[in-house]
Amino acid sequence: xxxxxxxRRLAVAGLLAAWVGTGGAVAQTPIRIGAVLQLTGDLAWYxxxxxxxxxxxxxxxxxxxxxxxxxxxxxRVDVPSPTAALAEIGRLQEAGxxxxxxxxSSAVALAATPAVERNGMLWWESNAxxxxxxxRRLKHVFQFAPNNDSFSDASVALFETxxxxxxxxxxxxxxxxxxxxxxxxxxxQSKAQKARLEALxxxxxxxxxxxxxxxDLSPVVLQLREAAPDVLxxxxxxxxxxxxxxxxxxxxxxxxxxxSSGAAATQDFANALGRGGVDGIIGYNYPFHEMSEAGAPGAxxxxxxxxxxxxxxxxxGHPLAGYAAMLALxxxxxxxxxxxxxxxxxxxxxxxxxxGSYPNGAGMKFTxxxxxxxxxxxxxxxxxxxMVTIWPASVANGKAxxxxxxxxxx
Amino acid sequence: xxxxxxxxxxxxxxxxxxxxxxxxxxxxxGVMRIINFAHGDFVMLGMYAAVGxxxxxxxxxxxxxxxxxxxxxVLGMGVHALVIRPLVRRGAPHTTQALATLGLSxxxxxxxxxxxxxxxxxxxTGLTTAVVHVEGLVLSVTRLLAFAIALVATGLxxxxxxxxxxxMAIRATAQDRKAxxxxxxxxxxxxxxxxxxxxxxxxxxxxxxxxxxxVNPFVGQPLGLVAYIVVVLGGMGSMVGALVGGxxxxxxxxxxxxxLDPGLKELVYLLLFVAALILMPSGLFGVRGAERMxx
Numbered sequence: 001x002x003x004x005x006x007x008r009r010l011a012v013a014g015l016l017a018a019w020v021g022t023g024g025a026v027a028q029t030p031i032r033i034g035a036v037l038q039l040t041g042d043l044a045w046y047x048x049x050x051x052x053x054x055x056x057x058x059x060x061x062x063x064x065x066x067x068x069x070x071x072x073x074x075x076r077v078d079v080p081s082p083t084a085a086l087a088e089i090g091r092l093q094e095a096g097x098x099x100x101x102x103x104x105s106s107a108v109a110l111a112a113t114p115a116v117e118r119n120g121m122l123w124w125e126s127n128a129x130x131x132x133x134x135x136r137r138l139k140h141v142f143q144f145a146p147n148n149d150s151f152s153d154a155s156v157a158l159f160e161t162x163x164x165x166x167x168x169x170x171x172x173x174x175x176x177x178x179x180x181x182x183x184x185x186x187x188x189q190s191k192a193q194k195a196r197l198e199a200l201x202x203x204x205x206x207x208x209x210x211x212x213x214x215x216d217l218s219p220v221v222l223q224l225r226e227a228a229p230d231v232l233x234x235x236x237x238x239x240x241x242x243x244x245x246x247x248x249x250x251x252x253x254x255x256x257x258x259x260s261s262g263a264a265a266t267q268d269f270a271n272a273l274g275r276g277g278v279d280g281i282i283g284y285n286y287p288f289h290e291m292s293e294a295g296a297p298g299a300x301x302x303x304x305x306x307x308x309x310x311x312x313x314x315x316x317g318h319p320l321a322g323y324a325a326m327l328a329l330x331x332x333x334x335x336x337x338x339x340x341x342x343x344x345x346x347x348x349x350x351x352x353x354x355x356g357s358y359p360n361g362a363g364m365k366f367t368x369x370x371x372x373x374x375x376x377x378x379x380x381x382x383x384x385x386x387m388v389t390i391w392p393a394s395v396a397n398g399k400a401x402x403x404x405x406x407x408x409x410x
Numbered sequence: 411x412x413x414x415x416x417x418x419x420x421x422x423x424x425x426x427x428x429x430x431x432x433x434x435x436x437x438x439x440g441v442m443r444i445i446n447f448a449h450g451d452f453v454m455l456g457m458y459a460a461v462g463x464x465x466x467x468x469x470x471x472x473x474x475x476x477x478x479x480x481x482x483x484v485l486g487m488g489v490h491a492l493v494i495r496p497l498v499r500r501g502a503p504h505t506t507q508a509l510a511t512l513g514l515s516x517x518x519x520x521x522x523x524x525x526x527x528x529x530x531x532x533x534x535t536g537l538t539t540a541v542v543h544v545e546g547l548v549l550s551v552t553r554l555l556a557f558a559i560a561l562v563a564t565g566l567x568x569x570x571x572x573x574x575x576x577x578m579a580i581r582a583t584a585q586d587r588k589a590x591x592x593x594x595x596x597x598x599x600x601x602x603x604x605x606x607x608x609x610x611x612x613x614x615x616x617x618x619x620x621x622x623x624x625v626n627p628f629v630g631q632p633l634g635l636v637a638y639i640v641v642v643l644g645g646m647g648s649m650v651g652a653l654v655g656g657x658x659x660x661x662x663x664x665x666x667x668x669x670l671d672p673g674l675k676e677l678v679y680l681l682l683f684v685a686a687l688i689l690m691p692s693g694l695f696g697v698r699g700a701e702r703m704x705x
Contacts, residue, residue, distance in 0.1 A: 040520075042628045044528020182673045209673035213632045215427070215623055216660075218420035219667025219675065222413055239530050239624040246622065249539045250550045251416070272532040277539070 030073035031066075031339050033058070033329070034092035034121075036102030036112055041080030045238075046104035046318055050127050051076060053322025054101060056305055060323075061330040068337060072330070079103065082111035089115040098339045099124065101329060104318070106130035106184055113141045122341035126325030127286070127318060130188060134371040140341050142348050142366060144325045146286070146375040151261070152192035154284040154377035155233050158259050158391055160200065162282070163231050166257055166402040177206035177229030177255065179220055179244070181236040186212075189235040189261065205229045212240040217247050225253045235261040242272040249277060249407055256403040258282060266316040270385060276410035278382040280402055286317030287360045287378040287395060288387055295395035298359035317360070317378075324360040331364075361395050416547050417668040418661055423550065425660020426557030427615055431633055432640035432652040433564050434611030440647020441584040441604040444494070444507040448515040450634020452609045455518065456482060456616025457625040461531055464620075470535060471620040472555055478617045479563070479610050486609025489514070490602045498601070515631075522627040530626040538621050556618040563614055567607065568649050580604050584647050639683050645696025654694060 035054050038047035058072040066072060075097055077088040089112055092100060100116055101124045103109050109128040114136070116123040122140040125133055129148045134141060146154075163174050176197055180186035186209065197204055206227035208220050217240070224232065232255040234241065241263040248254065262285030263269065270278045287296060289303040302323055306314045314320060333339060336347035348366055355363040355374050363374030379391030381400055388398035435449045456478055463474040493514055497507050540551040571577035582590045583600040590597050616630070623629070640659055644651025659679050666678035686694070 040523055040528065042528065042626065044523065045530065048527065048529070208671060210667075211673065211676060213629075214672075214675075215619070215633070216420060216424040216664065216667075217672070218424075219417060219664055219672045222417055222420075222668050223672075226413060239532070239626070242532055242624065243622075246539050247550075250541050251548055268530075268532060272534060274534065 028070070030071045031099075031333070032073050032075050032095065032097045033339075034089075034095075034097040034100040034102075035074050035076045036079050036085075036088065036100055036108065037076055038080050038104050038108065039076070039078040043080070043105055046127075047078075047080075049314075049316065049318040050104045050322040052306070052310060053126070053319035053324075054326050056302065056309065056319070057323040057326025057330075060305075060327065067330060067333045067339070070338075072326075079105075079108050079112065081105075082107050085111035086115050088112075089119060089121070093119045093121060098122065098341050099329070099333070099344060101126055101322075101325060103128055106133070106188075109133050110184075113138055117141060120341060122344050124325060124329045126322045130184060134367070134369045137369045139370075140345050142345075142370040142372070144328055144362070144364070144372050144375060145321060146377050147371060148188045148192055150375060150377050151284065152189050152196065154379060154391075155189075155193055155235075155259050155261070156196040156200070158282060158284055158379045159197075159202075159231055159233065159257075161391065162400050162402065163257055166400070167230055169230075172201045172203075174231060175203045175205045175227075175229045177208075177224050177227055177232045178204065179206070179208045179210065179224070179232070179234045179236075181212035181240055182209040183212065185237075186235045193233060193235075210240070212237055214240070215243075217244045218251060220244065221248050221251045221253050224248075224255075225251060229255055231255055231257040231259065233259045236263050238263040238266055238269055242269060245273055245277060245281075249273075252407065254404055254407055258404060259284065262286065262317070264382075265380065265387065267313075268315065270382060270387075276407075279384065279410065280382065280404040282379060282381045282390070282400070282402075283387075284377055284379045286321040287376055288317045288380060288389060289314055289320055289359075290380075290387055290397060291361060291378065291389045291395040292397050295356050296359055296361040297356065299361075302359045320360045324358040324362055327358055328362070328364055356394065412546055413668070414665070417664045419547055419549065420553075421661035421664025422657055423553035423557045423660070424664065425657035426560045427553075427619060427656075428633075428636050428640055428660055429653045429656025430556075430560035430563060430615035430618075431612055432637040432644065432656050433567060433649055434608035434615075435634075435637045436641040436644065436647055436649065436652040437567070437580075437604050437611070438608035439641055441580055442494070442507075442601050444504050444511065445638070446608070447508060447512040447634070448518055449511075449608070449612055449637060450630030450632070451515050451518040452482065452486070452612040452630070453616040453619075453633050454522070454625070454627060454630030456613030457620050457623075457629065458522065458526065458531075458616075459613065460617035460620045461533055461625055464533065471533070471617050472559065475559060475614050475617050479614050482613035483606040483610040485613075486606035487602045489609065490605035494605065495598065495602070498598075519627045519630075526627065528626060528628075530624040532624045533620050535621045550622065552621040556615075556622070559618050560615065563611060564649065564653055567611065570607075571649065576600075576603060639680070643683050643686055643693055645693030648693070648695040651693055651695035658694075 037051045062071045079088050106128040113123050117138040125143040131148050134143050180190040258281045260283045264283040265285040289299045332348045336343035351364045353364040357363045361376040365373050380387045380389045390400045459478050460471040460474045463469040537551045542549045579595045580600045583597045640655040644655030662679040663675040667675040
């Protein structure tokens with residue numbers, strides 16, 4: 001009898017040990033998060049930078065306990081264009097990925113998100129702006145990033161705030177020119193901008209789209225020279241924006257105020273135009289790390305980590321957007337207790353974090369269909385060769401200067 | 411009116427670069443009857459070569475042409491020897507040869523992406539954004555120099571093709587390959603030299619664009635597409651046609667962009683291209699029926 005009792009106890013102890021051991025192994029199993037990036041193709045630079053933000057964010061999360069003790073393991077896939085999205089999402093699903101973070105291209109996000117939804121996964125958008133990402137009412141798609149409306153709102157808000165004081169005129173007396181690259185990004189931005197400008201009663205004297213791969217934008221510059229708007233609002237990518245400004249300088253065109261999309265928010269842009277070419281240009285973009293720490297806690301330490309990891313300071317706000325999105329996703333996954341898409345979606349909807357909760361100044365509060373109402377866009381201005389955040393006031397670390405100094409006086 | 415003249419001038423300067431790219435392609439197309447899908451990518455490689463020479467040896471892009479041109483001539487002959495000639499010797503049809511160049515294009519772009527990344531390189535020289543004023547019009551110095559070098563290179567190529575034995579052999583091969591073979595002309599060598607010259611022209615076009623245009627692995631493809639249009643518009647195998655076609659496309663782009671909408675300029679020149687071919691199927695300077703003689 002005693003021997004049977006001992007045997008039973010040993011068997012139970014053995015089972016318990018096996019169960020704990022198994023539970024321990026489960027607790028240590030990493031959580032795979034798919035990262036959809038443009039690693040090749042003409043958006044490869046953006047994909048690389050956003051990917052760096054994800055990596056640094058994942059490292060930060062892992063250094064602070066992971067997700068309930070489980071470390072994040074990023075599985076990067078290259079989706080240079082929408083046609084590759086289906087296959088890569090399928091590949092992620094086969095690899096057991098349930099949560100996907102992405103991406104630098106609205107076209108890719110629009111193609112990938114229905115596939116994610118059909119496959120029972122969850123999409124966490126860090127950078128792509130298209131309103132359509134959440135307009136299709138997919139239950140497991142969340143746009144932590146700002147969207148086109150927020151970007152275009154920011155451009156018009158900058159105009160509305162700065163133009164009257166810089167020009168000494170009422171809004172209705174200020175003329176505006178719009179130029180934009182003619183893909184989904186540029187046309188969707190400009191459509192929203194036009195609607196807002198019209199609502200403000202502003203005179204739109206020039207409205208031009210162009211192919212961003214064009215080698216000559218002189219027709220755009222010449223039309224603007226003829227129309228002579230007080231304020232130019234432009235939407236494009238870095239390469240075409242640089243080409244535009246170089247040809248604008250050659251042809252002697254300069255508005256009184258220039259508000260440029262995020263393409264102007266890189267050091268490469270400043271280097272391409274030189275200090276004389278870039279000073280005074282105002283831009284709006286994902287927040288850059290040079291912000292007030294009060295409104296963007298952790299931005300400075302993120303920048304230091306980026307510098308240490310990659311040997312140069314962050315060149316734009318793109319990686320910070322990716323970094324902040326990864327931190328926010330981790331918070332939601334912790335609240336959900338793991339990576340079950342339904343639980344993560346539920347936890348995301350329950351989140352209510354004020355602006356200034358994340359290193360890019362973001363908060364977190366999602367609408368019914370997954371748009372983050374607290375996704376910030378910031379306005380900056382090139383001053384003496386450096387980007388100074390000038391808007392909104394909560395993250396500003398300088399004041400706006402203007403109007404633009406004529407080319408021959410720089 | 412002066413604004414329209416300014417648009418025409420800008421278009422001419424851009425057209426000069428298109429002509430340079432197209433001259434090389436028309437030579438290859440005219441002689442070998444293959445579509446080189448990688449042609450635009452050699453423009454891109456020429457850009458990277460100019461940038462690389464600038465970084466490594468401090469060479470100005472315009473000076474680097476003296477190295478890029480001969481270097482890519484040799485590279486082009488090597489590509490012909492390794493990729494095209496084996497297919498020709500095996501009697502592969504033109505479509506197969508063209509598909510081989512498509513594969514080459516993918517290899518080139520992928521190789522550059524791996525080594526240089528997708529990030530655009532935007533070079534700045536002392537002449538970037540420099541201008542000269544002529545009678546109230548503005549000329550971009552960098553584009554003017556690109557135009558001038560394109561004209562000189564095209565002129566030298568024309569002289570070579572028309573006043574040297576090798577050039578005449580190339581022209582004879584382009585005109586009637588069978589007859590050239592029967593006459594004992596070294597047609598295979600003519601192909602190789604023509605390919606090398608065509609690639610050299612593409613690379614020189616790339617090098618001279620560096621002071622005013624960004625460089626990334628994908629810039630060559632739109633330029634290659636324009637070159638095809640110019641070659642067909644100008645007349646296959648015609649140097650003069652490539653020059654005039656390039657200038658015509660440049661001016662059409664600029665004028666339609668200014669007078670209509672910049673977003674429509676490609677549409678306009680494509681429509682004009684179709685219209686021109688309906689009226690002149692052999693192109694502006696092509697010889698009607700000559701394109702069939704070499705098959």
